[in-house]
Amino acid sequence: MSTMETLYQWFAESAEKHAAEPALEVGARTLTYAGLRELAGHIAAEAVTAVGSVPARIGILAERSVLTYAGYLAAHRLGSTAVPLNPAFPEERNRMIAEAAGLDLVLTEETAGLGVPELVMAEPGDGAARTPPEPRTGDLAYILFTSGSTGKPKGVPIRHRNVCSYLGHVVPRYGMAPGSRVSQTFDLTFDLSVFDMFTAWSGGATLVVPSREDLLAPVRFVAEKRLTHWFAVPSMVSYAQRLRSLRPDSMPSLRWSLFCGEPLTTHQAEAWQRAAPGGVVENLYGPTELTISCAEFRLPADPADWPVTPNGTVPIGRPHPSVSHVVLDDQGRPAVEGELCARGPQRFPGYLDPAANEGRFYHFGPGEETARLHGADDELDDTAWYRTGDRVSWQDGALVHLGRSDQQVKVQGYRVELGEIEAVLRDQGAVRDAIVLALPGSGGTTELEAVCTGSGLDPDRLLTAAAARLPGYMVPRRLTVLDALPLNVNGKIDRSALTAHAIGQRG
Template structure:
């Protein structure tokens, strides 16, 4: 927040006709007028009354101005609003502009400087026997002076506020007032709100998560312990290929020795450019056994992106296969980073020792470095340690009884940290990793078949993938997955309807919502959804997991009360070492913090806007920055914007995430060209695709004459036009579909992609199609179309011709 520091600035703010104070409510506001239907009161101690007399006299202000200023300061601390109105007893509304750097006496001198006749939802009354003007009001604070004491009442609308909330407001008013009177020079933004009891509850009791999970160990050693217990059990299943724990361990030992030979040393980073396969499990274990940390490199990423990641992580070696290494050219050609190709180098690797390498690795050493989108235009390398990751995996396994006999379907990309549970978490528990066919990795019909065939018991993914599976099962119209007993969802918002939908096709399911950040070893909070509340707008974020802690703080680093929004911070065993070789960026997000009973805590500032419910559950409200999630994938809009602005034909650019015509979230790029006549939108998209992963390339680009600005000259994101309200890329060719299949596919695409017309040469993915839309379109087109067919034939006329061949072959049989 931009906050000035002078009384003059406060007065200027008063003159700007501030809007109403919108206190956080327990229930959504209604269209009907609020009514004051309940009251609760608090008697302040005599010491407060005496201190008020002295404070007012010393500051040269009236007592009622001090009491009003305290109420204004409380409203500021509850909402973060720097200007708002409060209705007074006489019926007028005082405008208040709050500077968090000022003290209470400064605020008291100017808080009544402006008044108008516009009523506010919040009223303040310091009078005896005089009623405030009729509202409508949501809340009224009334202060009465009787002899040597102050009696404070809060009148409130029970449809909006709980009695406990009203009582806390009184307590916070009293706490803030007492602190301001005791320390007159203290800044309004740092005055305490929480009572000692609240501090104990929120900061200590709700963070009492200590558990003996034996996390002071290393991931590969836990795997090796499982090998000793069940050497012939199946660790990994891929089609007809079954890998026992002993076989995986032996292959990992051989590759570890080979990595040591090519220069991998303890603490070194090794890039793994591999897909979801047995090679991935073997290779990551081999890197850990060699004392290194693995760096997942997606084979589908552009070559420039991979080169940036290899350089940013300081990889001393890379592991891949010949068919996956094409985009590693830029990194490998430098000659500085040895490239191990598992197929090419198999004879040498298989000749290495099968004994475990004797390498000293500690729980505090790095186990992997994973990249996420970065707001500065470059991806961020997050460095994770063994103990933090092991604590997370052990917590989930022990909490939900995951062990021998359990199976998980590995769908998460190796570049997405939820894959760590699938590959490592399941195997250290003694369970089996089931791998999908590479050709059908995004095919929900294939997932459903694997769940049934293998009796998969655990699902672990972003919500969007489970939605696709459920939609597939719903089309089949029967209980589909009786063995599925546990679903763990993380990485994105979970639709409130999803738990009930999935339990209809998997009746034995326990549904777990997971929250957190890559910077805190995958997950930090969890909430088991046993039933959903019709009033929910989102699934609760939950409470901290074992040996992890959460703090919700305001911009000044003060803990916020129950119900008040703030910035969610994570702490505890799971915290990452930081951003690899980026101390300044690490210092921005990883903070040292102490408050009240908490001392010497290291925090990660998530940027998530959240608040506590009365039962300690965290409710996620949104973001405080421009990080977004699309299909569970984390994107910093600043990274995409930076690359757009780097294009020589672009003068300015901004990127937003907004619903597309069918309701899915998509990225939209808004660009202002240097010369509107020369900007080639298709070439601009190619410019981004050469650097960014496909999911970070805007689905639509809108060309504007200028970016919309607010009155103060800043970008007004709310004024950015919807893509269909501005000229952008054409959505289809001119030629109309012909024949049954072309017309049928065009009809499905028009509905599924939200476009008015589709030509014969239209490309499904160029029109905005993605894996989610592909699954829906395939289902509507129907058999015999398969997932791979659409990816091999994305152009409408080609797909229609393929469908004609398939139906002709089926008829001939």
């Protein structure tokens, strides 16, 4: 069991043990652990000067740069809560996040104009880095914002004890050590990036950051950078297949290939393993609320031994030893198939807006065999089971993911509430109603299409308005205007009919 109490301590111990080893590689530049620690300390000292005290919550406008990673560490060096912001997101969305998170400072590389004090990060000009104050221990390590069904991003705070429990399991599992070279494919607004950074930095490994251009040629990047550990969404496999770059033994350096964020199909896993035959392929699963990932399934070396599942996906396996789990049917009773619920040291403390907790947790009272839903006035304590919304079933001792019990989907690995996109479209004055559909795209990807009703609607203008408020991956690829939405026999909107219509329009 790890004795680490904060996220920064995992890095600091490696910086002490492996000071001269490479910690971060971005393009042609490499920083040692000592160099990265010094730069993070300098930025931390500048942050304190910028606001006159240690900021409680620090936003990091996250580019793929040395200063961004040093800035992320700087926030943790101070004991502040880190809140990543994506410069590719609309300014209105980042302003909304900055306000909801209660940011005291934003670290950036150029003026952001988010209505919060800013520090434009720079390296020590005279070669003398400043020394920050001693870190304080805050409760929250970071806050990430996911899609929310109400039309606003939903804040998910993660405590240090959540992420330290997580690292205590995964760091020894993947054999990180000096000489290991770890991919960093995820943006910092995606919680899987925390795995990349801190499993690497906890073991003395090198975090290797691809540019946007590198991500367009993932197999070449792995081979040229001699990566030993790869972590990405499964759709990256399909993308590499479309490029025809997944040739046998094209990634000989890989020892570990990890996938998460979307269902991993057996076909995807087979194609990747042929290209990296000397390594292990493992499927990870976990919502942000359960800290990065909470279950894993390691595929046997021989594909002939791989499990065959009803939907052709690789099982998500078994939850981590510290993660208590139960599968509940629609009546809240333990079952072999149903909704996966979990609790334990990796479970987050509840949403930033407590109102969002209602209906997201189950409680079992003394002697109760059926779970009851968490209500608005119920106390949220460690005994509450988080409802993942994911439907699973047990098969040969492993969990198989069967889909969602709500309208949440995954697009490029990001969690998307269709209701948030619909709310944004309905905010446009002439729109009477809006429905967003998640349709199968090429290579197992998910594509979004919207249907709106109203008078005098211009699809292009509606999509442009949506793009001003939503990240690119949440903007529908196409919008259709109908006179009325089809209804089923119960008088409800017939999503099946809309889906059939949208697929027929493709032809």
